[in-house]
Amino acid sequence: MSESPLGLAALAAVLAYLGLLLAVAWRARAARGDDSLSSFYLAGRSLGPFVLFATLYATQYSGNSLLGYPGEAYRIGFAWVMSLGFMMGIIVAYLLVAPRLYLIARRHGYVTPGDWLDHRYGLPALTWTANTLTVVAIANYLLAQLMAMGHIVAGLSGGAVPYWVGVVGLTLVILVYETVGGMHAVAWTDGVQGSLLLLGLAGVIAWIAPTPDRLGEITAWVAAQAPEKTAVPPLAVSATWLSTLIIVPLSAAVYPQAIQRIYAAKSIHALRRGITVMAFMPIVTMLPVLLLGIVGIQQLSGLEGVAADQVVPLLLRQWAAESVVLHALAVVVIVAVIAAIMSTADSVLLTLSSMLAKDFLGKTVLAGETSERLTRAGKTLSWVVVAVLVGVALQPRITLWGLTEFKMELLVQVAPAFILGLHLRAIHGRAALWGLLAGAAVALALPFTPVSRPFGVHDGLVGLVVNLAVCAWASAFGRRSRHEKAMKVC
Amino acid sequence: MTEDERVARLLADGEPARSPDRAWWIWAVYIVLYGLSIPWYWSPGPARVWLGLPHWVVVSIVSLVCVAIFTCWVARRWWVADEPVPLDEADHGREAR
Numbered sequence: 375m376s377e378s379p380l381g382l383a384a385l386a387a388v389l390a391y392l393g394l395l396l397a398v399a400w401r402a403r404a405a406r407g408d409d410s411l412s413s414f415y416l417a418g419r420s421l422g423p424f425v426l427f428a429t430l431y432a433t434q435y436s437g438n439s440l441l442g443y444p445g446e447a448y449r450i451g452f453a454w455v456m457s458l459g460f461m462m463g464i465i466v467a468y469l470l471v472a473p474r475l476y477l478i479a480r481r482h483g484y485v486t487p488g489d490w491l492d493h494r495y496g497l498p499a500l501t502w503t504a505n506t507l508t509v510v511a512i513a514n515y516l517l518a519q520l521m522a523m524g525h526i527v528a529g530l531s532g533g534a535v536p537y538w539v540g541v542v543g544l545t546l547v548i549l550v551y552e553t554v555g556g557m558h559a560v561a562w563t564d565g566v567q568g569s570l571l572l573l574g575l576a577g578v579i580a581w582i583a584p585t586p587d588r589l590g591e592i593t594a595w596v597a598a599q600a601p602e603k604t605a606v607p608p609l610a611v612s613a614t615w616l617s618t619l620i621i622v623p624l625s626a627a628v629y630p631q632a633i634q635r636i637y638a639a640k641s642i643h644a645l646r647r648g649i650t651v652m653a654f655m656p657i658v659t660m661l662p663v664l665l666l667g668i669v670g671i672q673q674l675s676g677l678e679g680v681a682a683d684q685v686v687p688l689l690l691r692q693w694a695a696e697s698v699v700l701h702a703l704a705v706v707v708i709v710a711v712i713a714a715i716m717s718t719a720d721s722v723l724l725t726l727s728s729m730l731a732k733d734f735l736g737k738t739v740l741a742g743e744t745s746e747r748l749t750r751a752g753k754t755l756s757w758v759v760v761a762v763l764v765g766v767a768l769q770p771r772i773t774l775w776g777l778t779e780f781k782m783e784l785l786v787q788v789a790p791a792f793i794l795g796l797h798l799r800a801i802h803g804r805a806a807l808w809g810l811l812a813g814a815a816v817a818l819a820l821p822f823t824p825v826s827r828p829f830g831v832h833d834g835l836v837g838l839v840v841n842l843a844v845c846a847w848a849s850a851f852g853r854r855s856r857h858e859k860a861m862k863v864c
Numbered sequence: 865m866t867e868d869e870r871v872a873r874l875l876a877d878g879e880p881a882r883s884p885d886r887a888w889w890i891w892a893v894y895i896v897l898y899g900l901s902i903p904w905y906w907s908p909g910p911a912r913v914w915l916g917l918p919h920w921v922v923v924s925i926v927s928l929v930c931v932a933i934f935t936c937w938v939a940r941r942w943w944v945a946d947e948p949v950p951l952d953e954a955d956h957g958r959e960a961r
Contacts, residue, residue, distance in 0.1 A: 452911075452917070452918050452921045455921050455924050455925065456902075458924075458925065458928050459898065459901050459902075459924070459928055459931075462928055462931055462932060462935070463898075465935055466894060466931070466935055469884040469885070469935070469938060469939065469943070470884070470885050473883045473884065473885070473943050473944075474883065474885070477871050477875050478875070480867070480868065480871045481868075481871050481872060481875060585916075586915045586916035587916065588916070589915075589916025589917065590913050590915075590916035592916075593913055593916055593917060593918060594913065597910065597911065597913075597918075601910060604910075604911045604918045605908070605909060605910055605911055605918075606903050606906040606907065606908050606909060606911060606918075606920050607903055608908060609904060612902050612903060612904040615902050616902055616904075619898060619902070640867070641867050641870075642867075642870070642871075642943075642944070646939055646940075646943050649939055650935075650936050650939045650940065653931075653932045653935040653936050653939070654932050654936070656928070656932070657925075657928065657929060657932060661925070797885055
């Protein structure tokens, strides 16, 4: 590592950061109560406004945001300002979900998103299908985070620390603190990680664009060398933009890790304040990320496909070689990037573990077991899942944004059953199931046909339209089950 | 009143008294603001530079800042919430299984 372009300072900073995480997790262990599911996975429904905001923020902004998104900005230019819109759209979508879901979840003591589907529809086939799709999608998301860990470590060290060491080493730290402290540890470490992320982004803005004049110079350079990256985008790009604006917020609104944070809120007040502050975070976060990609166009050339995901590590190495101040700034940004990746990975892993333990094992081989027994099974499963995903992450063949799109296109198919079920009593369980199956089939099949991505629209959005049409048709002509007729409060 | 009692009261009639999803005009405002944030209405061609950024990017960012401010206002005015109350210990005993 001492031979790496960023040297011992970066190594020391990363080690200090990892030490801090473990110390916070150890402290969180003392705050954790019993080993029940709600205590371990929802911090006993005790998250106040600050911790809730911190964990929402650190979870939403991930390795995709800080490595994949600058890579995409590098590839397509200023049109990537669409990322501000869809990240903000996630918060807007929360307004559709959180106010009612919080109340119902609190009253009925939900732990996983599947609890809502079970309660609303009483149709095991729907819950199983939605849970399976969700688990596949978020396992994919976790995979993207593990790959991001490898990319950042390998990129920053100039290959001195291999990709696999980054993947395995940082994953081990997450597993340890998560097993020790559950949601308490994850939320508290998210506080540390979110603060570091903001600090790093402030440094990025200070360096890239202290004045509009400096920003103007960069824009003028890009306009001269790659005019298509600053010009008004063609209508096809606007169509993709609109498609992304629909698909990302709707799928992110049903992210199980986000749903569990709604469940974990201490009060409506805490949840409302956390979400209110989150509305401004896309501006603070995604604008520096966009500018990083744009600066990359000016300072780095020839990165194609997966290689563009290395924009941030390459820029940091370049800056670190320029001056002592920039070296220090680069070290702060490195820690911020690693914090962003780990804070998302830990949240996704915790949620994955809770779903596998409660929704799958708890309804089959561990049916009737105590809450504590399921929690222990979930902890063990975390290690197994991670072992499998690390194996896959060691063979990266797809861009980080590519992985994100695939996850969104699958997950958005769960949105009608989940969100419409909150607001429309007319939606039936069987109708939601047929819609989900039809939508998922279209989203998965279209990429293999010549009509994939018609007019720049995501295949997942085409699937969503089919999903909604089938759901509406079947609800109009089908009959509600006895369970649904008996439900007084949705 | 505990948080659980407050939740029960808000759900007493099967619907919260006031919620963002029950005002159609809120979503119409979002559609207008998001419509402005997508550069479909600009003529194709080279960009002018405003404040160091392409003009259509500046318009997009301003639209999104309006979305953020509007979201903040909606959450404060249209999402019913009372003062927070510590969680009742009894919650641990009745989690869904």
